[in-house]
Amino acid sequence: xxxxxxxxxxxxxxxxxxxxxxxxxxxxxxxxxxxxxxxxxxxxxxxxxxxxxxxxxxxxxxxxxxxxxxxxxxxxxxxxxxxxxxxxxxxxxxxxxxxxxxxxxxxxxxxxxxxxxxxxxxxxxxxxxxxxxxxxxxxxxxxxxxxxxxxxxxxxxxxxxxxxxxxxxxxxxxxxxxxxxxxxxxxxxxxxxxxxxxxxxxxxxxxxxxxxxxxxxxxxxxxxxxxxxxxxxxxxxxxxxxxxxxxxxxxxxxxxxxxxxxxxxxxxxxxxxxxxxxxxxxxxxxxxxxxxxxxxxxxxxxxxxxxxxxxxxxxxxxxxxxxxxxxxxxxxxxxxxxxxxxxxxxxxxxxxxxxxxxxxxxxxxxxxxxxxxxxxxxxxxxxxxxxxxxxxxxxxxxxxxxxxxxxxxxxxxxxxxxxxxxxxxxxxxxxxxxxxxxxxxxxxxxxxxxxxxxxxxxxxxxxxxxx
Amino acid sequence: xxxxxxxxxxxxxxxxxxxxxxxxxxxxxxxxxxxxxxxxxxxxxxxxxxxxx
Numbered sequence: 012x013x014x015x016x017x018x019x020x021x022x023x024x025x026x027x028x029x030x031x032x033x034x035x036x037x038x039x040x041x042x043x044x045x046x047x048x049x050x051x052x053x054x055x056x057x058x059x060x061x062x063x064x065x066x067x068x069x070x071x072x073x074x075x076x077x078x079x080x081x082x083x084x085x086x087x088x089x090x091x092x093x094x095x096x097x098x099x100x101x102x103x104x105x106x107x108x109x110x111x112x113x114x115x116x117x118x119x120x121x122x123x124x125x126x127x128x129x130x131x132x133x134x135x136x137x138x139x140x141x142x143x144x145x146x147x148x149x150x151x152x153x154x155x156x157x158x159x160x161x162x163x164x165x166x167x168x169x170x171x172x173x174x175x176x177x178x179x180x181x182x183x184x185x186x187x188x189x190x191x192x193x194x195x196x197x198x199x200x201x202x203x204x205x206x207x208x209x210x211x212x213x214x215x216x217x218x219x220x221x222x223x224x225x226x227x228x229x230x231x232x233x234x235x236x237x238x239x240x241x242x243x244x245x246x247x248x249x250x251x252x253x254x255x256x257x258x259x260x261x262x263x264x265x266x267x268x269x270x271x272x273x274x275x276x277x278x279x280x281x282x283x284x285x286x287x288x289x290x291x292x293x294x295x296x297x298x299x300x301x302x303x304x305x306x307x308x309x310x311x312x313x314x315x316x317x318x319x320x321x322x323x324x325x326x327x328x329x330x331x332x333x334x335x336x337x338x339x340x341x342x343x344x345x346x347x348x349x350x351x352x353x354x355x356x357x358x359x360x361x362x363x364x365x366x367x368x369x370x371x372x373x374x375x376x377x378x379x380x381x382x383x384x385x386x387x388x389x390x391x392x393x394x395x396x397x398x399x400x401x402x403x404x405x406x407x408x409x410x411x412x413x414x415x416x417x418x419x420x421x422x423x424x425x426x427x428x429x430x431x432x433x434x435x436x437x438x439x440x441x442x443x444x445x446x447x448x449x450x451x452x453x454x455x456x457x458x459x460x461x462x463x464x465x466x467x468x469x470x471x472x473x474x475x476x477x478x
Numbered sequence: 479x480x481x482x483x484x485x486x487x488x489x490x491x492x493x494x495x496x497x498x499x500x501x502x503x504x505x506x507x508x509x510x511x512x513x514x515x516x517x518x519x520x521x522x523x524x525x526x527x528x529x530x531x
Binding site: 028135139140142150151334340342343344345359467469 | 480481484485487488490491494495497498499501502505509511513514515516517518519
């Protein structure tokens, strides 16, 4: 009895996520998630608008993501919590927005993970030859998802160390391919002048360029995922802006090189159709070594992306549980590995189920849609952040320049991208918006009663201006 | 080769799932729910990174 009373009054042992990451891990998380977009996905923009459209979109969408990276770096260097944009939305806009943002995050990353697993299985199937049936195809998917989930379960440091190495290899493969095709000597291997002519550069005119925005998102989708590591980096105010901006620079260079190589080797009709533009570019050089290198790099890029996505989706889900937006059961942290293990395990069968039933186009579109909804929020979020807590009122690890220009650019480009998605996947766009509305109604009228309202706002900030 | 690799992948995946479920069960029965869900947003922020200008 005495022992029981003593036990009940003893302080509860605290278990939290581990702060072990540095800027290189942040880079590995962001670039790791995104780099697969250079290996597949971006090229479908060429199908919508031609090869030149894919280049225009590469840079215009690059502007969108540069705005995302700048805005994200400022807000996250201040709101350093797992959940990233979810925690930002909660403190700056409000709980309903935060709930929706977390759903966007979980959907975007889980669907991206699914897309990566399908891509790996498709790539292996293309090389495996006869006898590679459904059982083997699904086996490849299951292996990727389960092995990476286990890695994430065992700890964030090893997970992102692995991501750093495989992302660096996949990125170096693009650089090696670029120099192998002698870019300084057009006509030797590359034939840009023959592939892109004034007649076929924009086969559908400017509406084709707009339509291609949908797939252009794939060049950089996921760089904002760096913020999910906020609670696990040693110095969020330094590491997050540094890792995110370095990642964005890496990707802008990688995307431009990728376009140049692929546009110089393939006609737009093929470029817009293939699932493996860089792998095909390796094949078209005629070198077996380069083909093998690009095959391995394609697989590694997809593995790195899926790995980062599991990390990010689990943290967003975990954060929802921690604030009681979902049952607190999801907010458990593994006492030994210090990971959100229940969230990782919960999302594992969901990812497997989607990977077994969805096709690549649908999964990518769901991911893109959730991403664009999320970016739209970010443009509004930064305006509110600067209005409520102007410069000088709270400490910021990074202050982005030219405010509010990046927010306006981001918002306008998101609107254009919605239109582009509507042109190609109007039904999915409508279905997803309806889904989020239904979830918002559920949260507002049912779930929010379980939330401890005062506990959810944790940042030691002064009162916002006007309150 | 790939067929063999994927068959091994199935076996490895099954083993890993079993291990994770076992570890999950072990952790959940060894620690109180209060301890496992004791993580709070912003705790480290509040102690190590004061918002001083």
